[in-house]
Amino acid sequence: MKKTIIITAGGLLFATLFYNQTLGINALIYSTFLIIALVVSKKGLLSKTTTVISALGMLTSAVAICYHGATWSIITYFFSTILFIGYVASSQSSIYISWLNGIYNSVFGVFHSFIYQQEETQVSQSKKKVDVGQLIKLIVIPLFLVIIFTILYSTSNPVFNEVLTAVDFSFINVFWMFTAVFGAFIMANIHQPLPIYDITARDQNYPNELEPKPLNEKQLKSVTNESQIGLISIICLNALLVMVLITEVIFLINSKSNHASVLSSAVHQGVYASIVSILLALTVIAIIFRGNVNFLKKNQNLRRLTYLWIGFNSLLVISIFIKNYTYIDDHGLTHKRIGVMVYLLLTMVGLCTTYLKINYRLNFVYLLRRNLAIGYATIAIYSVINWSAIITDHNIKENHIDPFYLRNLLPQNAMVLKKQGLYDEYTFNKNRKRRRSNKV
Known part of the structure; x- marks a missing residue:
């Protein structure tokens, strides 16, 4: 009943x-x-x-x-x-x-x-x-x-x-x-x-947690070979990333002299490239440290170089953050630019959990569990905030007003527009534009 x-x-x-x-x-x-x-x-x-x-x-x-x-x-x-x-x-x-x-x-x-x-x-x-x-x-x-x-x-x-x-x-x-x-x-x-x-x-x-498995002589040799391949790969990737970071520093020093389109392209391409590079980094680390390589006594150099690579990737994330912040400071806030900040935050979390995976000999499932949970929690918190109102308030105060963009943020930014005395103007223009499109 x-x-x-x-x-x-x-x-x-x-x-x-x-x-x-x-x-x-x-x-x-x-x-x-x-x-x-x-x-x-x-x-x-x-x-x-x-x-x-x-x-x-x-x-x-x-x-x-x-x-x-x-x-x-x-x-x-x-x-x-x-x-x-x-x-x-x-x-x-x-x-x-x-x-x-x-x-x-x-x-x-x-x-x-x-x-x-x-x-x-x-x-x-x-x-x-x-x-x-x-x-x-x-x-x-x-x-x-x-x-x-x-x-x-x-x-x-x-x-x-x-x-x-x-x-x-x-x-x-x-x-x-x-x-x-x-x-x-x-x-x-x-x-x-x-x-x-x-x-x-x-x-x-x-x-x-990963668990060590007993290995015979042939298996031990195979794991040792994998460790050597991983070591050489990490050395090469570290060298490449150092060169990238040097160019990032040069770009940041000259960022004030760059045009808006160049800075925008650098931010977007940097984000897209970092998405691919971080995912590849996680994949490479997961493959290298997937099993008994974690328990080899002579893999300290591989661990240190991998920690260094994670640190270099963190510096790359910070450089993209600086570029995005500079772009926001010069041209105002948008949902995409805030989304970049959220992505960079989640990337740093992913790098931290990857470090924990190696240091405490954890498996790939640990990465999946922790990163998904933290990602969901971050997006849940993000969704609670009225970003449209924050964007509108910031852009008006900093004189980065794009009427078309702010109009498209209605009705979430209605209270801010009313406070600034712009609500009637924006809604009138929006309704007039809608009437014209209906006539066509």
């Missing part, structure tokens, strides 16, 4: 909040209901740290939608909701497995008992059959009989047919009802989420 009430309430609330409605505060209301419903369905839910943090992340992104409604906040809201459902299913899983569990339950939750025929679920399955059977007896069968006999009576009785014709059924909104059924289906899927057993168990039992 409790399950039926939760599913029905979920469907009705879903249709009320989201049929022909924008997200806004509706996302916050639905998220609150979702947390309450899952707490009622699954005892001890809020005793798990991961579920509490993911629930707070979902609520925070919903608040961000209420506050400014930027695209990033909406995207983060859906990712956070899926993550919360995944952590409810299995609180000890990695973040990517939790996303997978969240998607699985959102789409296939009601079919879980058919997918996994296990003895321990027979009791719960029998309960589900009783609930569904009772629901059919109370709603579906009587409704079906009423419709059939109504058709028969209206055909045989003209007076009854006239009464039915006189009744106005226009208040029934078929699409609203379909939305409610869809919302109830989602609630039925996720009211008691369960993990994908095999993948989740494998993830939970997979450690972050």
Whole structure:
């Protein structure tokens, strides 16, 4: 009975909040209901740290939608909701497995008992059959009989047919009802989420630490050869990166004399190049330090040179940061330029976790787990802030005004434009431009 009430309430609330409605505060209301419903369905839910943090992340992104409604906040809201459902299913899983569990339950939750025929679920399955059977007896069968006999009576009785014709059924909104059924289906899927057993168990039992394996003489020679190849490769890459850093310093010294287009190209190309180089660096390091190379007694030089390479890559990131900051100082803020700063921050995090991987003999799964979790947390925090308002305020104060760009940031920057007395001008021009495009 409790399950039926939760599913029905979920469907009705879903249709009320989201049929022909924008997200806004509706996302916050639905998220609150979702947390309450899952707490009622699954005892001890809020005793798990991961579920509490993911629930707070979902609520925070919903608040961000209420506050400014930027695209990033909406995207983060859906990712956070899926993550919360995944952590409810299995609180000890990695973040990517939790996303997978969240998607699985959102789409296939009601079919879980058919997918996994296990003895321990027979009791719960029998309960589900009783609930569904009772629901059919109370709603579906009587409704079906009423419709059939109504058709028969209206055909045989003209007076009854006239009464039915006189009744106005226009208040029934078929699409609203379909939305409610869809919302109830989602609630039925996720009211008691369960993990994908095999993948989740494998993830939970997979450690972050590498373990040495006993090697015979042939294997030891092969590992030693790999270490030598890695050593020569790292020496060459360090030499190449030193040359790149020297040219970066020369460019930064002459940056004030460069044209805006040159500086812009340098920033963008630097970011794109750093994306490729850092990913390649992580790949090379993961390959070199993937196994027993980590446990060779004579690999200290390889470790030191790899640490040096990580340090040089950090200097490259800092140089790109300086170029981007100079570009912002000269030409103002934009979402892309802020995005570059966020990417550089995540790059530094990736380099730090790579250092930890080598120093503590961790595996590639550790890099995947930590970097994805930190990346998600960074983007979640990023989405809470109304960057459009910050960009508008900064550019107006620093006299880097681009009317076309600031106009495209509406409505997130509306309050700043009102404060500066520019709101009426910008909205008038935007509406006039829209009317002209409609005429064309």
